[in-house]
Amino acid sequence: MSNEPEFQHGTPSKTGVLLINLGTPDAPTKEALRPYLREFLSNPRVIEVPRLIWWPILYGFILPFRPKQSAEKYALIWTSEGSPLKVHTERQTALLAEALQNSANPAPMVEYAMNIGNPSVASVVNKMAEAGCDRILIIPLFPQYAASSTAAAMDAVFAALGSVRNMPAIRTVKQYHDHSGYIAALAQNIRDYWEQHGQPDKLIISFHGVPRRNLDKGDPYHCFCQKTGRLLAEALNLGEEQYQVCFQSRFGRAQWLQPYTAETLEQLGKAQTRRVDITCPGFVSDCLETLEEIAIEGKKTFTEAGGKEYHYIPCLNERADWIDALSEITRSNLQGWLEPAPSQEMLEQSKQRALAMGAHK
Numbered sequence: 299m300s301n302e303p304e305f306q307h308g309t310p311s312k313t314g315v316l317l318i319n320l321g322t323p324d325a326p327t328k329e330a331l332r333p334y335l336r337e338f339l340s341n342p343r344v345i346e347v348p349r350l351i352w353w354p355i356l357y358g359f360i361l362p363f364r365p366k367q368s369a370e371k372y373a374l375i376w377t378s379e380g381s382p383l384k385v386h387t388e389r390q391t392a393l394l395a396e397a398l399q400n401s402a403n404p405a406p407m408v409e410y411a412m413n414i415g416n417p418s419v420a421s422v423v424n425k426m427a428e429a430g431c432d433r434i435l436i437i438p439l440f441p442q443y444a445a446s447s448t449a450a451a452m453d454a455v456f457a458a459l460g461s462v463r464n465m466p467a468i469r470t471v472k473q474y475h476d477h478s479g480y481i482a483a484l485a486q487n488i489r490d491y492w493e494q495h496g497q498p499d500k501l502i503i504s505f506h507g508v509p510r511r512n513l514d515k516g517d518p519y520h521c522f523c524q525k526t527g528r529l530l531a532e533a534l535n536l537g538e539e540q541y542q543v544c545f546q547s548r549f550g551r552a553q554w555l556q557p558y559t560a561e562t563l564e565q566l567g568k569a570q571t572r573r574v575d576i577t578c579p580g581f582v583s584d585c586l587e588t589l590e591e592i593a594i595e596g597k598k599t600f601t602e603a604g605g606k607e608y609h610y611i612p613c614l615n616e617r618a619d620w621i622d623a624l625s626e627i628t629r630s631n632l633q634g635w636l637e638p639a640p641s642q643e644m645l646e647q648s649k650q651r652a653l654a655m656g657a658h659k
């Protein structure tokens with residue numbers, strides 16, 4: 299790292315909090331989608347197929363076609379401020395910084411980074427190290443741990459630290475799929491929606507899928523999604539017939555976690571289900587996967603199969619109860635790092651002692 303500050307005796311510790319989300323293209327165009335998809339789908343945490351088999355598929359069949367198809371989908375959900383995922387992540391970061399304002403003196407530096415695209419994890423980790431953060435708490439914005447999302451984000455942090463000489467202490471939050479504040483916020487979001495729009499016959503709780511073989515190889519993601527779904531249903535007092543956990547966004551031809559959301563919606567439509575509501579607790583921000591795949595495509599699938607009414611319930615986004623939960627998760631993982639900073643006098647004394655003992659400055 300080129301601008302790393304020189305070590306100074308008597309410098310108080312500075313704490314940083316880094317939120318990491320998946321990432322999104324810079325624009326809803328095929329030119330912006332190509333490098334985004336190339337970076338995403340080149341990550342062995344995401345695609346576990348041997349490289350010799352995967353490269354011809356990626357470069358021969360996916361990158362020539364998918365950027366255009368995906369760009370058309372992004373264009374449907376793009377806002378005047380940019381990609382919804384980025385807009386919500388930015389706002390959540392500002393709200394968390396505000397919530398932590400009085401937690402310590404100085405208040406922690408709160409930043410966000412994207413694992414794919416901008417701002418990159420490397421650029422933000424370097425910025426925090428340059429600003430003097432010698433302790434950084436990493437919080438992936440994925441409540442349910444998966445190797446393809448959470449571990450990939452952690453890999454990016456440690457890769458970035460490879461070029462930092464005075465490496466900060468790092469703490470990581472692995473998961474918060476069963477955190478009481480997170481579950482309560484999810485439940486209240488749904489109750490608020492039902493108060494305004496009435497209740498459905500069935501609530502679909504849809505999570506992003508991963509290949510089925512990841513579960514067989516020991517990835518706990520499936521179990522964490524099931525637990526979030528069950529806790530959410532319990533908080534809403536739903537009986538087993540009133541909800542279903544499903545998995546969306548299947549990519550490629552391999553078997554993914556089941557039941558698939560699209561197939562379930564089709565079956566419910568064919569069964570003439572009057573009304574289905576759908577919620578996506580694995581995404582804390584609305585994004586392509588919720589606004590296009592679930593809100594737009596899902597509705598088409600359900601109604602074309604014969605279903606009557608379909609409601610998509612938005613993600614937690616900037617809800618105050620979610621920001622409170624995120625702040626609670628942050629504070630409990632910062633324990634011991636939020637102690638009052640030593641006084642100027644104490645710092646000066648420690649510096650003078652170091653100088654008297656022959657320190658370099």
Ligand SMILES: C=CC1=C(C)c2cc3[nH]c(cc4nc(cc5[nH]c(cc1n2)c(C)c5CCC(=O)O)C(CCC(=O)O)=C4C)c(C)c3C=C
Binds near residue numbers: 509584
């Ligand atoms: C919530 C956690 C996520 C997991 C787990 C996850 C796994 C996973 N994803 C793909 C392939 C794609 N995902 C894409 C978009 C996307 N994925 C997540 C989250 C998880 N993915 C989010 C939040 C988004 C949306 C980003 C946005 O800009 O709004 C895409 C790109 C879009 C597209 O072309 O369809 C792909 C591709 C795999 C293969 C995978 C696990 C192995």
Ligand SMILES: [Fe+2]
Binds near residue numbers: 506547
């Ligand atoms: Fe994904």
Ligand SMILES: [Fe+2]
Binds near residue numbers: 520521524
């Ligand atoms: Fe399981």
